[in-house]
Amino acid sequence: MSSRIALDAFGTDDRPTPEIGAAIQAAIAGLTIDLVGDRGVLEPALAEALAARDDRDRAEEAVGANLAIVHASEEIGMAESPARAVRNKPDASLCVAAARVKSGQACAAVSAGNSGATVAAGLFRLGRIRGVDRPVIVTGFPRVRGTGARTLLLDSGATVECRPINLVQFAALGAEVARVEHGVDRPRVAVLSNGVETGKGTALTRESARLLDAHPSERFEFVGSVEPGELFGDVCDVAVTDGWTGNVVLKVAEGAMAAWQTLLREALRGREASAALGRSLAPALAAVRDRVDPDAHGGAPLIGVDGTLIICHGASTSRAIFNALLMARDSARRGLTTALAESVAAHTELFEAARRASTKSTGK
Amino acid sequence: MSSRIALDAFGTDDRPTPEIGAAIQAAIAGLTIDLVGDRGVLEPALAEALAARDDRDRAEEAVGANLAIVHASEEIGMAESPARAVRNKPDASLCVAAARVKSGQACAAVSAGNSGATVAAGLFRLGRIRGVDRPVIVTGFPRVRGTGARTLLLDSGATVECRPINLVQFAALGAEVARVEHGVDRPRVAVLSNGVETGKGTALTRESARLLDAHPSERFEFVGSVEPGELFGDVCDVAVTDGWTGNVVLKVAEGAMAAWQTLLREALRGREASAALGRSLAPALAAVRDRVDPDAHGGAPLIGVDGTLIICHGASTSRAIFNALLMARDSARRGLTTALAESVAAHTELFEAARRASTKSTGK
Numbered sequence: 001m002s003s004r005i006a007l008d009a010f011g012t013d014d015r016p017t018p019e020i021g022a023a024i025q026a027a028i029a030g031l032t033i034d035l036v037g038d039r040g041v042l043e044p045a046l047a048e049a050l051a052a053r054d055d056r057d058r059a060e061e062a063v064g065a066n067l068a069i070v071h072a073s074e075e076i077g078m079a080e081s082p083a084r085a086v087r088n089k090p091d092a093s094l095c096v097a098a099a100r101v102k103s104g105q106a107c108a109a110v111s112a113g114n115s116g117a118t119v120a121a122g123l124f125r126l127g128r129i130r131g132v133d134r135p136v137i138v139t140g141f142p143r144v145r146g147t148g149a150r151t152l153l154l155d156s157g158a159t160v161e162c163r164p165i166n167l168v169q170f171a172a173l174g175a176e177v178a179r180v181e182h183g184v185d186r187p188r189v190a191v192l193s194n195g196v197e198t199g200k201g202t203a204l205t206r207e208s209a210r211l212l213d214a215h216p217s218e219r220f221e222f223v224g225s226v227e228p229g230e231l232f233g234d235v236c237d238v239a240v241t242d243g244w245t246g247n248v249v250l251k252v253a254e255g256a257m258a259a260w261q262t263l264l265r266e267a268l269r270g271r272e273a274s275a276a277l278g279r280s281l282a283p284a285l286a287a288v289r290d291r292v293d294p295d296a297h298g299g300a301p302l303i304g305v306d307g308t309l310i311i312c313h314g315a316s317t318s319r320a321i322f323n324a325l326l327m328a329r330d331s332a333r334r335g336l337t338t339a340l341a342e343s344v345a346a347h348t349e350l351f352e353a354a355r356r357a358s359t360k361s362t363g364k
Numbered sequence: 365m366s367s368r369i370a371l372d373a374f375g376t377d378d379r380p381t382p383e384i385g386a387a388i389q390a391a392i393a394g395l396t397i398d399l400v401g402d403r404g405v406l407e408p409a410l411a412e413a414l415a416a417r418d419d420r421d422r423a424e425e426a427v428g429a430n431l432a433i434v435h436a437s438e439e440i441g442m443a444e445s446p447a448r449a450v451r452n453k454p455d456a457s458l459c460v461a462a463a464r465v466k467s468g469q470a471c472a473a474v475s476a477g478n479s480g481a482t483v484a485a486g487l488f489r490l491g492r493i494r495g496v497d498r499p500v501i502v503t504g505f506p507r508v509r510g511t512g513a514r515t516l517l518l519d520s521g522a523t524v525e526c527r528p529i530n531l532v533q534f535a536a537l538g539a540e541v542a543r544v545e546h547g548v549d550r551p552r553v554a555v556l557s558n559g560v561e562t563g564k565g566t567a568l569t570r571e572s573a574r575l576l577d578a579h580p581s582e583r584f585e586f587v588g589s590v591e592p593g594e595l596f597g598d599v600c601d602v603a604v605t606d607g608w609t610g611n612v613v614l615k616v617a618e619g620a621m622a623a624w625q626t627l628l629r630e631a632l633r634g635r636e637a638s639a640a641l642g643r644s645l646a647p648a649l650a651a652v653r654d655r656v657d658p659d660a661h662g663g664a665p666l667i668g669v670d671g672t673l674i675i676c677h678g679a680s681t682s683r684a685i686f687n688a689l690l691m692a693r694d695s696a697r698r699g700l701t702t703a704l705a706e707s708v709a710a711h712t713e714l715f716e717a718a719r720r721a722s723t724k725s726t727g728k
Contacts, residue, residue, distance in 0.1 A: 116564075142623070142627065144622075144623045144626040144627055144630070157558065160558075160565075160566060161566060161567075192612070194521065194524075194608065194611045194612060194615065200480075201524075201608075202524060202525060202608055203525075227615055227619075228612045228615035228616040228619060229615045229616065229618055229619025229622070230619065231616070231619065232619050232620065232622070232623035244558065244565075244566055244609070245608070245609065245612055247558045248556070248558060248592045248609055248612065248613060248616075249612060249616050251558065251591055251592035251593045252592040252593065252595070252612075252613050252616045252617050252620070253616050253617075253619075253620040254593055255591075255592060255593025255594065255595060255596050255617075256596065256616070256617040256620035256621050256624075257620050257621070257623075257624045258508075258593070258596070259506065259508045259596035259621075260620075260621045260624045260625070260652065260656070261624070262508040263506065263508055263652045263655055263656065264648060264649070264652050266508070267647075267648040267649075267651040267652050268645075268648045281632075281645065283631075284628060284631035284632045285628070285631075287631040288624065288627045288628050288631050291627055292624070292627065
């Protein structure tokens with residue numbers, strides 16, 4: 001398999017500047033990158049970015065050896081209908097990047113564009129792993145207790161409305177990510193709910209929990225329900241929910257943490273010695289941000305599709321994209337997609353039971 | 365109308381200690397309180413709490429004048445099925461407290477018990493305001509920009525699965541809370557969604573937004589969608605969502621803010637001069653907590669029922685319960701329930717359109 005990574009150069013809000021910066025950095029680090037997008041824009045922009053660098057000679061040499069521009073004539077905007085855009089624009093940078101994974105010319109693709117379109121590109125260009133019903137986005141939450149590992153949340157936004165079969169599959173897939181990517185031997189998996197008492201949650205969470213409880217897995221331990229606030233604790237390694245709820249959780253968590261920091265800054269402003277205090281505080285705040293900040297952890301893998309595809313924020317910096325490229329390389333090297341396919345095959349009985357239950361109950 | 369407030373003495377995890385502390389404080393502040401629960405437990409506990417106070421004489425005098433114990437022989441546990449418990453235990457402290465509002469012996473009730481049971485007590489003991497389909501819990505989010513007011517989130521957990529008629533009613537009811545309780549002249553109301561682009565959100569959020577857009581209100585301004593992270597901004601005064609999502613939002617926000625603080629404390633621990641820094645930081649952290657902490661704002665009103673009912677956390681302190689008692693008194697004085705009924709009557713056309721739409725689409 002190729003070790004090249006296809007990077008959609010027209011994803012971020014400031015495209016293609018952060019993408020070019022990340023691609024240069026990756027080339028210097030020895031990754032081989034296909035920078036996918038309009039050659040007429042990318043060639044001069046790349047030359048300009050290289051010329052502005054302190055390490056120009058080294059960067060030019062690395063780019064010469066490790067970076068290729070792959071032309072794609074179109075791009076997909078944030079406001080476009082994701083499925084329609086992916087269908088109608090085969091030559092969009094995102095679609096070309098995904099196609100290179102499909103053809104084996106690249107081992108992974110990274111995009112910071114319209115995340116709905118990236119999910120559609122995964123579905124239509126890469127296809128699903130056999131036996132997987134819906135793709136799913138994985139994000140990680142920092143923990144304040146226990147090990148340094150992160151609690152994985154699936155789905156963080158790929159499949160907005162879900163049935164029990166989807167959550168049950170997210171459980172098996174998420175556990176495999178925890179095992180392969182984070183070295184967790186027997187991951188603890190929970191269903192996100194708003195309480196552990198009988199009757200809490202929704203028809204979807206209750207039925208999914210019942211199925212996971214009734215069909216124990218050899219590859220993970222089902223530990224029941226987890227409350228939203230416990231995502232920051234050490235209660236489970238993987239929490240599963242529908243893509244609507246997961247996306248809301250992700251965005252509230254980011255908003256709340258940013259709000260807390262702003263409130264603290266405001267509270268300090270009115271106090272004596274606040275300048276000195278602020279200076280002493282800065283490194284601690286930076287350390288917290290580093291644990292919390294999604295940029296430090298690259299992107300969010302879209303899994304369940306037949307190939308490695310990493311989704312980044314539209315507001316991603318060069319550093320975030322660079323980290324996503326490292327993540328893409330590592331996932332491909334570790335054979336995550338193959339491991340996921342094995343896990344799907346190992347859970348046939350669970351999935352069949354969940355499919356029967358999902359036909360009966362279509363409630364969320 | 366009576367100005368007495370019925371306080372369920374057996375709600376918190378440490379019942380009845382925080383309730384008794386709050387009731388004494390309220391009596392001293394001139395509120396008139398019915399402390400509802402098992403007299404055999406409450407009488408000695410109240411005497412003991414009074415005896416332990418520095419201001420014993422003043423407290424005893426205030427309690428003698430302003431506090432009565434109202435006997436209720438049963439209590440409702442956290443693990444009980446809410447609807448069944450409320451139906452089968454008419455003499456539970458929660459049910460007796462709600463019944464006193466219904467009969468006019470009290471102007472409001474406060475409980476920190478099983479919140480599902482409190483919703484059921486509101487529904488079955490107080491009944492709904494005419495024209496309201498489902499009750500709804502209101503919580504407030506601190507803002508980092510704009511005015512000091514809070515962004516109200518409805519529903520925060522009363523009605524787990526919703527149809528468009530529910531969200532549309534939450535919009536009208538929430539706007540009335542913003543007007544009556546927070547003095548916002550023409551509240552900005554938004555539907556919580558995971559993006560403003562076409563196709564984002566769920567069938568429920570899209571249909572609710574369409575209805576609110578098609579039927580402008582004289583009492584509030586519909587401003588479209590709000591993303592979860594923007595609850596901490598100054599984008600809207602009221603955000604509406606289903607009770608599942610709202611409850612998750614509330615719990616993630618609390619968890620994320622608590623996690624941030626813990627991470628900061630950890631980051632400071634390893635640093636030089638951290639003791640001194642910690643001391644200087646303490647008042648700023650306290651100021652932030654005061655803006656964020658639900659205890660500082662009392663409880664969350666359950667609205668849409670025919671009477672004032674305030675729900676507190678099971679982990680509430682005496683201070684939180686005391687603040688909820690103040691909130692209950694103020695809501696009753698301001699005539700919130702009457703204002704809500706007027707708002708419902710003023711939105712007949714909107715609600716009828718939403719009811720027709722909800723019969724067609726039952727999606728979330």
